[in-house]
Amino acid sequence: MTRPDKRAVARSLAQKAWAENRPLEWFEELYQQAKQNGASIPWGDLVPNPNLVALYAKCQNIPLGRRALKIGCGLGDDAEWMADQGFDTTAFDIAPTAIERCRERFPHSTVHYFEADLFSSPDEWNGSFDWALESYTLQVLPPAMRHEAIQRISAYVRPGGYLLLIARGRSEDDPEGTMPWPLLRSELNAFADYGLRPVIFEDVLDQQESPTRRFRICYRKT
Ligand SMILES: C[S@@+](CC[C@H](N)C(=O)[O-])C[C@H]1O[C@@H](n2cnc3c(N)ncnc32)[C@H](O)[C@@H]1O
DSSP, rough: OOOHHHHHHEEEEEEEHHHTTTTTTTTHHHHHHHHOOOOTTTOOSSSOOOHHHHHHOOTTTTTTTEEEESSSOOTSHHHHHHHHTEEEEEEEEEHHHHHHHHHHHOOOOEEEEEOOOOGGGGGGTTOOOOEEOOOOSSSSSHHHHHHHHHHHHHOOOOEEEEEEEEEEEETOOOOOEEEEEEEEEHGGGGGGGGGGEEEEEEEEOSSSSSSSEEEEEEEEEE
């Protein structure tokens, strides 16, 4: 099965879930379906995201050995990479089957994997991470949910800590597109409302798949 086919399955599950006003349920449905029929997950590359590796290399001020958080961890490759860099890493995903697969794939992992929803995650996580990684979750949330997501993502980072964000990007005059929606720099400016200011902002053409515009951002919390 090719990548466009895998995206089509995800989009059709998503469209049904949105129409039925249960916008977050399709993630688990997709992981379940993949588990049953052996299909792969559209974003499941089974290697750490090269954009993460490239961006992290430029964020020299993140103190090693501290607490890191992966938001929407999917199949776990980025979280494992973060742990391999020496961080005490927590990772969560809303889909129980994704978390089950992380635990199966990495049975000796030091990562603390949790099934949790960004919109109702444990209060004690707030302000307790030296850095957090958000990659490709905001862009699969319907636009109306993104502002609250930004607020909640921001809350995880302690003052002085960092947020690394990787997402599809577009300009104001580009079409909105379809899920995964490219994000506007202006909507990401909402992170500033919660004390996160960009110290690195990259606008790159990712050649990994078909050429895809991405924003790679390192924010620091005041
Ligand atoms: C597009 S995937 C990206 C996964 C991973 N970050 C990667 O780059 O491979 C988005 C992930 O976020 C998870 N997710 C979506 N909404 C979430 C929420 N409200 N809370 C936690 N995880 C969520 C999905 O289940 C999915 O695994």
